[in-house]
Amino acid sequence: MATIAVENYLKHVLLLSAGSDDLVSMGALASAVAVVPGTATTMVKALADEGLVEHQPRHGVRLTPEGRRLALNVLRKHRLVETFLVHVLKMDWAKVHAEAEQLEHAISDEVLDRLDALLGHPQTDPHGDPIPSPQGKLSSQVYATLATCVADRGVRIVRITEQSPEFLQFAEQNGLQPGTTLRVTERNLTAGLVTLKKKAGRPLALSVVAAGKILVEPAK
Amino acid sequence: MATIAVENYLKHVLLLSAGSDDLVSMGALASAVAVVPGTATTMVKALADEGLVEHQPRHGVRLTPEGRRLALNVLRKHRLVETFLVHVLKMDWAKVHAEAEQLEHAISDEVLDRLDALLGHPQTDPHGDPIPSPQGKLSSQVYATLATCVADRGVRIVRITEQSPEFLQFAEQNGLQPGTTLRVTERNLTAGLVTLKKKAGRPLALSVVAAGKILVEPAK
DNA sequence: CATCCCATTTTGACTAGTCAAAATAAATCT
DNA sequence: AGATTTATTTTGACTAGTCAAAATGGGATG
Numbered sequence: 313m314a315t316i317a318v319e320n321y322l323k324h325v326l327l328l329s330a331g332s333d334d335l336v337s338m339g340a341l342a343s344a345v346a347v348v349p350g351t352a353t354t355m356v357k358a359l360a361d362e363g364l365v366e367h368q369p370r371h372g373v374r375l376t377p378e379g380r381r382l383a384l385n386v387l388r389k390h391r392l393v394e395t396f397l398v399h400v401l402k403m404d405w406a407k408v409h410a411e412a413e414q415l416e417h418a419i420s421d422e423v424l425d426r427l428d429a430l431l432g433h434p435q436t437d438p439h440g441d442p443i444p445s446p447q448g449k450l451s452s453q454v455y456a457t458l459a460t461c462v463a464d465r466g467v468r469i470v471r472i473t474e475q476s477p478e479f480l481q482f483a484e485q486n487g488l489q490p491g492t493t494l495r496v497t498e499r500n501l502t503a504g505l506v507t508l509k510k511k512a513g514r515p516l517a518l519s520v521v522a523a524g525k526i527l528v529e530p531a532k
Numbered sequence: 533m534a535t536i537a538v539e540n541y542l543k544h545v546l547l548l549s550a551g552s553d554d555l556v557s558m559g560a561l562a563s564a565v566a567v568v569p570g571t572a573t574t575m576v577k578a579l580a581d582e583g584l585v586e587h588q589p590r591h592g593v594r595l596t597p598e599g600r601r602l603a604l605n606v607l608r609k610h611r612l613v614e615t616f617l618v619h620v621l622k623m624d625w626a627k628v629h630a631e632a633e634q635l636e637h638a639i640s641d642e643v644l645d646r647l648d649a650l651l652g653h654p655q656t657d658p659h660g661d662p663i664p665s666p667q668g669k670l671s672s673q674v675y676a677t678l679a680t681c682v683a684d685r686g687v688r689i690v691r692i693t694e695q696s697p698e699f700l701q702f703a704e705q706n707g708l709q710p711g712t713t714l715r716v717t718e719r720n721l722t723a724g725l726v727t728l729k730k731k732a733g734r735p736l737a738l739s740v741v742a743a744g745k746i747l748v749e750p751a752k
Numbered sequence: 753c754a755t756c757c758c759a760t761t762t763t764g765a766c767t768a769g770t771c772a773a774a775a776t777a778a779a780t781c782t
Numbered sequence: 783a784g785a786t787t788t789a790t791t792t793t794g795a796c797t798a799g800t801c802a803a804a805a806t807g808g809g810a811t812g
Contacts, residue, residue: 317769338790351770353791358768370777370790401646411640418638420631426621537799558760571800573761578798590760590807 316417319386320345321355322364323416325375326383331452335372381448385424388444390416391437392427398438399431405438405489406480439480440471440490440527458506458523463496466531474525483526486516493531536637539606540565541575542584543636545595546603551672555592601668605644608664610636611657612647618658619651625658625709626700659700660691660710660747678726678743683716686751694745703746706736713751 314322324344328336342352360367364379375383393412397403403411419427425446428434435451436442442451461467469492472483483489487510497515498507506523508516534542544564548556562572580587584599595603613632617623623631639647645666648654655671656662662671681687689712692703703709707730717735718727726743728736 315768339788347769348771349790350772350792355769357791397643401643401650403642403646407642411643414638414640415635418634420634422623422627423617423621423631426623430621535798559758562760567799568801569760570762570802575799577761 314382317355318359318362318364319382319417321352321359322375322379322383323386323390325365325373326380326387329374331450333374335368335374337372341373384444384448384450385421386416387450388446389419389424391441391443392424392431392434393419394437394439395431395434395443396427405484406477408438409475409477409480436471436490438490439473439475440469441473455527455529458496458508458518458526458528459499459520460524461496461528463499466493466495467528468493468531469526470529471527472525473527479522479525487513488526534602537575538579538582538584539602539637541572541579542595542599542603543606543610545585545593546600546607549594551670553594555588555594557592561593604664604668604670605641606636607670608666609639609644611661611663612644612651612654613639614657614659615651615654615663616647626697626704628658629695629697629700656691656710658710659693659695660689661693675747675749678716678728678738678746678748679719679740680744681716681748683719686713686715687748688713688751689746690749691747692745693747699742699745702742707733708746 321341324341325336328340328344338349338352338356341356342349345352347355356365356367356373359365359373359379363376364382365373365375367373390412393415394408397408397411398405428446434443442453444450455470456462456467458467469488469490471490472480472488474480492510494508494510496506497509499505501520504520506518506520508518510516541561544561545556548560548564558569558572558576561576562569565572567575576585576587576593579585579593579599583596584602585593585595587593610632613635614625614628617628617631618625648666654663662673664670675690676682676687678687689708689710691710692700692708694700708714712730714728714730716726717729719725719740721740724740726738726740728738730736
């Protein structure tokens with residue numbers, strides 16, 4: 313069976329390729345996995361020997377179908393565990409990422425399935441990240457962000473694409489969670505500032521960088 | 533933090549010392565951890581350097597207070613996870629041991645506490661094994677077994693001290709689980725056979741070895 | 753008390769994963 | 783095109799954990 317390290321590399325190749333089948337650069341992979349670049353090279357060559365990735369030297373890596381299958385299974389575990397931790401154990405949504413990072417490598421497929429059933433087969437985790445289906449389908453709908461959506465129209469937050477506890481804590485304190493509806497009242501790209509207004513409450517200013525991490529869809 | 537291997541060695545020293553503070557032999561430890569004896573020696577010396585065990589060369593090992601604290605924490609995780617898997621995820625009690633073996637090294641103290649609360653602070657796991665308290669107290673009441681208890685008196689099963697799926701499956705199929713009441717009708721040490729009778733149902737014969745793994749108390 | 757047996761320890765070697773730092777190739781910029 | 787910057791790969795070394803097999807020592811036995 314795949315070791316924890318192998319599962320981590322595969323998962324990060326999947327996340328970094330973001331739906332496309334572009335090559336993922338070694339540098340990006342190394343820093344995602346938190347190792348020095350040389351280590352990533354060594355590991356990727358080993359994964360290529362196992363048939364889990366395709367390595368184009370000096371250009372990058374991409375998952376093979378088998379590698380992708382494994383990576384999706386790990387990602388499914390990660391996101392279902394996060395959902396469980398928030399919805400059943402009532403844990404702080406800012407903390408569950410680190411927790412799931414460990415658990416994703418320890419739960420069996422059977423526990424995974426039972427957890428999925430217990431939670432009612434959720435489509436997304438508490439941050440709005442899509443949960444891969446058991447068959448390995450991963451919805452990759454393209455959403456607008458608070459930095460790009462049309463202004464002065466009601467939008468609903470569907471996803472927060474950033475998992476640092478700091479950011480999530482900030483988001484929670486300002487009521488920015490999947491499901492929240494609001495509208496962008498002002499957007500000043502020069503100053504790098506986006507201003508929001510929720511139905512109730514005072515206006516809130518956000519940096520464009522932060523706004524870009526919050527995905528939205530038009531409110532019905 | 534302690535690695536998975538370290539946690540496993542400590543846990544098994546704890547289990548093998550069975551409440552007493554006798555030395556645990558290297559051979560017993562090695563086979564519990566499923567390594568060759570030389571490996572256990574190497575590891576135990578390393579643990580001794582860390583101050584987690586006391587090693588008396590050629591005689592055995594024993595936990596230090598710090599090692600015991602860690603071991604109890606791992607055991608608490610193991611048994612609470614088993615309880616969760618059976619009571620919440622409705623998994624087969626014969627399978628949960630292997631599952632918990634992985635999870636015990638992946639869950640944080642916070643998840644542990646929340647799991648404990650969710651389950652209503654259980655005293656024992658589904659096999660009747662006592663769950664260490666958060667403060668590290670481990671009830672070590674001495675029970676009779678079906679091989680040693682007084683015959684022709686009602687007794688209640690409190691614990692099954694054997695975790696192989698085969699044995700547990702057998703026990704379940706014959707209705708031998710914590711809580712079941714029954715009495716020993718016959719005990720033939722020469723033939724190595726113990727015969728049982730539950731209130732309802734036909735008599736059941738068991739080897740003395742198997743009977744010795746089922747702990748009982750007098751039925752009220 | 754000498755001997756033998758068996759548990760334990762030692763030794764040497766191996767695997768997985770990692771880092772630091774030197775070597776190399778690719779891309780970019782005059 | 784030539785020079786420089788930057789990403790990637792290579793090399794050598796290290797740690798944790800393991801096994802196989804030889805060496806050792808204690809306790810039981812004669």
